Each structure stands twice: as structure tokens, then as C-alpha cells.
Amino acid sequence: MPQRLTKRGEERTPISGDFDVIVCGASFAGLAVARQLAGTEARVLVLDRYEIGERQTSACGIPTEWLRALGLEDSGRQEFGELVVHTPHGTSRYELPWTFSTFDYPQLCELLWAQADAEFETATVNGRSGETVHTERGDLSAPLIVDALGWRRILASDGGYQPPDAPLSRGLEVHPESSGDDLEIWIDRRYVPAGYGWCFPAAEEQRIGVGSFDPRFHVKETTVLLAEDLERPPVRYQGNWIPHKLRAGTEDRIFFVGDSAGQCLPLTAEGIRTALYFGIMAGNELRDVLDGRQDRGRALRNYAEFVDAHESKFRWMLRAQRLLPRLPARVQRALIRAAGRKRFVDWAFGHYLRIAPPSYAWEHAPLPDRREPAPLRAAA
Numbered sequence: 143m144p145q146r147l148t149k150r151g152e153e154r155t156p157i158s159g160d161f162d163v164i165v166c167g168a169s170f171a172g173l174a175v176a177r178q179l180a181g182t183e184a185r186v187l188v189l190d191r192y193e194i195g196e197r198q199t200s201a202c203g204i205p206t207e208w209l210r211a212l213g214l215e216d217s218g219r220q221e222f223g224e225l226v227v228h229t230p231h232g233t234s235r236y237e238l239p240w241t242f243s244t245f246d247y248p249q250l251c252e253l254l255w256a257q258a259d260a261e262f263e264t265a266t267v268n269g270r271s272g273e274t275v276h277t278e279r280g281d282l283s284a285p286l287i288v289d290a291l292g293w294r295r296i297l298a299s300d301g302g303y304q305p306p307d308a309p310l311s312r313g314l315e316v317h318p319e320s321s322g323d324d325l326e327i328w329i330d331r332r333y334v335p336a337g338y339g340w341c342f343p344a345a346e347e348q349r350i351g352v353g354s355f356d357p358r359f360h361v362k363e364t365t366v367l368l369a370e371d372l373e374r375p376p377v378r379y380q381g382n383w384i385p386h387k388l389r390a391g392t393e394d395r396i397f398f399v400g401d402s403a404g405q406c407l408p409l410t411a412e413g414i415r416t417a418l419y420f421g422i423m424a425g426n427e428l429r430d431v432l433d434g435r436q437d438r439g440r441a442l443r444n445y446a447e448f449v450d451a452h453e454s455k456f457r458w459m460l461r462a463q464r465l466l467p468r469l470p471a472r473v474q475r476a477l478i479r480a481a482g483r484k485r486f487v488d489w490a491f492g493h494y495l496r497i498a499p500p501s502y503a504w505e506h507a508p509l510p511d512r513r514e515p516a517p518l519r520a521a522a
């Protein structure tokens with residue numbers, strides 16, 4: 143049983159107050175925003191229904207350079223220079239132009255939080271009126287509010303998404319205590335008609351799961367099937383909805399960051415580095431407001447335009463997500479094999495990384511950082 147850290151019942155005493163910034167959500171997006179505000183001397187409050195790092199909702203895989211760029215290397219658990227793709231008709235190994243790492247979620251959150259100097263409270267956010275955020279512990283106000291609460295987009299005026307009638311994928315995984323050497327994915331209709339299965343080793347555990355682009359396809363049985371095929375026990379479940387359509391970065395006076403703005407990449411369902419990337423951008427805009435260099439309206443416009451400028455890349459990924467599952471399995475296999483040529487892999491994965499490049503984090507470090515970026519790709 144996971145240990146419950148979060149304050150419950152009577153310990154959740156009433157809270158109230160006025161702040162300069164309220165960041166709702168203390169996962170990748172929210173912590174990235176809070177980190178960018180370090181040193182501003184503003185009163186920044188971060189809220190989450192759980193303690194920071196308490197609830198993992200991801201296989202926690204990320205391009206390794208993103209960990210380095212944010213000073214989070216210590217949370218890394220295993221690094222991979224290859225991606226292994228299984229189909230019913232054969233297996234391909236892609237030698238990646240950059241490495242990918244799995245990390246420990248509580249440790250990464252702790253390291254990010256250590257870079258912020260904000261206040262934190264556990265509270266469930268229920269909604270908002272104007273500049274007031276309503277939580278189960280009371281109302282809190284700020285002129286600058288960030289919704290980093292995940293796919294529900296709770297602070298939106300339209301009531302957010304309701305699955306399954308929304309552009310959401312669903313993902314479920316198990317975490318057996320076992321080890322492995324390869325970063326593997328399965329494109330196989332035995333596991334999911336549209337989507338993929340994965341096994342991400344992370345030192346002492348493996349993260350084995352199935353993601354379906356179709357929110358109506360239930361992935362529990364096939365997650366168990368994949369774990370059984372790998373002769374691993376299906377234990378320690380975790381799952382969530384995953385947005386696969388980019389949404390407006392702002393609405394009314396709210397900044398939406400990470401899954402709340404649909405910033406998870408379609409096709410691959412990679413949403414951590416994009417949450418960090420857009421979180422850094424939103425944080426910088428807020429920082430300029432706090433420092434008196436711009437007003438809130440300008441910050442909202444800048445952030446919204448930055449998000450919109452990525453729309454065509456997200457649209458292309460969504461097209462690929464819709465097209466690939468429709469191809470016959472043998473055509474999929476032929477494409478996957480042909481795509482394994484080194485030059486193509488370098489080109490495709492290079493473009494893919496540049497959608498949210500780690501150089502962005504290096505260039506926008508909130509406090510002076512004397513470390514130098516290493517050249518990309520270090521795998522043997």
C-alpha cells in the first residue's frame with residue numbers, strides 16, 4: 143500500500159489569504175512554473191490535493207538532456223540509447239540520436255521544489271470566481287493564477303473535459319519490482335487497437351503499461367496481458383487520462399500549463415518535457431509581471447501566442463496518431479522497419495526533440511547557472 147502523506151480530516155485546517163501568484167497543481171507543470179519565480183520575492187502559493195511527489199501518474203520517461211538542463215540528474219534511474227519496437231511481424235531496434243531516461247517521480251519533484259522558494263498547501267481545488275480560487279479548505283486570491291491541475295482543466299469556465307467524449311487517451315501501467323535493459327514498446331492489436339504498450343525499466347522496477355488513443359477502449363485487461371507475457375506480476379497500478387489535443391494556453395485571466403492545456407504530445411503521449419517547457423515559458427512571463435516589466439494582459443497574450451505557435455506540430459502528431467493505427471499490421475511493420483535507418487531516425491527524432499528542446503531550459507534558467515550544456519547524445 144502506498145504510504146499516505148497528505149493531511150486528512152481535521153488536519154486540513156481552513157486556509158485563506160491573498161497572494162501574488164497561485165499555482166494550482168504541484169506536478170511537472172506547476173513545479174516548473176514555481177521554479178521560474180524563485181528569487182522574485184513575490185508571495186507565491188502552490189496548491190495540490192496531495193503532498194509534492196506523492197502520487198505518480200506516469201512512466202516517468204524523458205530525454206536525458208532535460209534532466210541535466212534542470213539540474214535533476216540525481217533523480218535519473220536508467221538511461222537508454224536505443225528504442226526497441228515490437229510488432230506481431232518482427233522487432234526493430236532504433237539507435238537514438240539522444241538518450242532517454244527514466245526517473246524517480248518523488249525525487250524529481252523534490253529536486254524541482256528545492257529550486258523554488260514558494261509556499262505550499264495541500265488542498266483540493268474546486269473552481270474559481272474571478273481572482274479567487276475555491277478549495278475545500280477555503281478561498282484564496284491572487285491576480286496571477288495558473289491551472290496546472292492536469293487534463294480536467296478545472297479552472298476553465300466550460301467545466302473542463304468529460305471522458306470518454308473528449309480528445310483524451312487513456313493509460314494504465316503496473317510497476318513490478320524487476321529489472322530490464324531495454325526501453326521497449328509494442329505496436330500490436332493484441333494489446334490495443336490504436337495505441338501502444340510499453341515497458342520502461344527504472345533500476346529497481348519496471349513500468350509496464352498500455353495506452354489507448356481511443357478513450358473507450360479499456361486497457362486494464364491488456365495491461366495485465368502484457369505484464370503476463372513479460373512474466374512480471376501485474377502489481378502497483380496507476381493510470382490516468384491523457385489529453386491528445388492542444389488547447390488554448392489562456393482563458394479569461396488564467397494561464398493553463400501542461401495537460402490542462404493539452405500540451406502532451408499526440409502519438410507518443412510524452413507530456414512531461416512539454417509540461418516543463420511550457421511551464422518555464424509561463425513562469426518567465428509571470429516573472430516579468432512581478433518585476434514590473436509588463437502587465438498581466440501582456441503576459442497572457444505572450445504565453446497564448448507561444449502556445450499557439452506550436453499548434454501545427456501538435457496537429458501533425460495528431461494526424462499521425464489517427465493514421466497509423468488504421469494501416470494494416472504488415473504495412474505498419476514495413477514502415478517501422480524502413481524508419482529504422484540511421485539517417486531517418488536521426489532526422490525524425492531530432493525534429494521530435496526540437497518541439498520542446500532542452501536548450502530552452504538551459505537558456506531560461508531562472509537564476510544564474512554556471513553549468514554548460516553537454517552536446518546532445520552521449521550513448522555508447
Ligand SMILES: Cc1cc2nc3c(=O)[nH]c(=O)nc-3n(C[C@H](O)[C@H](O)[C@H](O)COP(=O)(O)OP(=O)(O)OC[C@H]3O[C@@H](n4cnc5c(N)ncnc54)[C@H](O)[C@@H]3O)c2cc1C
Nearest residue numbers: 167169170171191200201202203267292313400401413414
Ligand atoms: C500511465 C501513463 C504513463 C505516462 N508516461 C509518460 C512518460 O513516460 N513520459 C512522458 O513524458 N509522459 C508520460 N505520460 C503523460 C504525463 O504523465 C503527463 O502528460 C504529465 O503528467 C502532465 O503533467 P502536468 O503537471 O500537466 O499534470 P499532472 O502530472 O497530471 O499533475 C496534475 C497535478 O494536479 C493535482 N491535482 C489534480 N486535480 C486537483 C485538484 N482538484 N485539486 C488540487 N490538486 C489537483 C494532481 O494531484 C497533480 O499533482 C504518461 C501518462 C500516463 C497516464
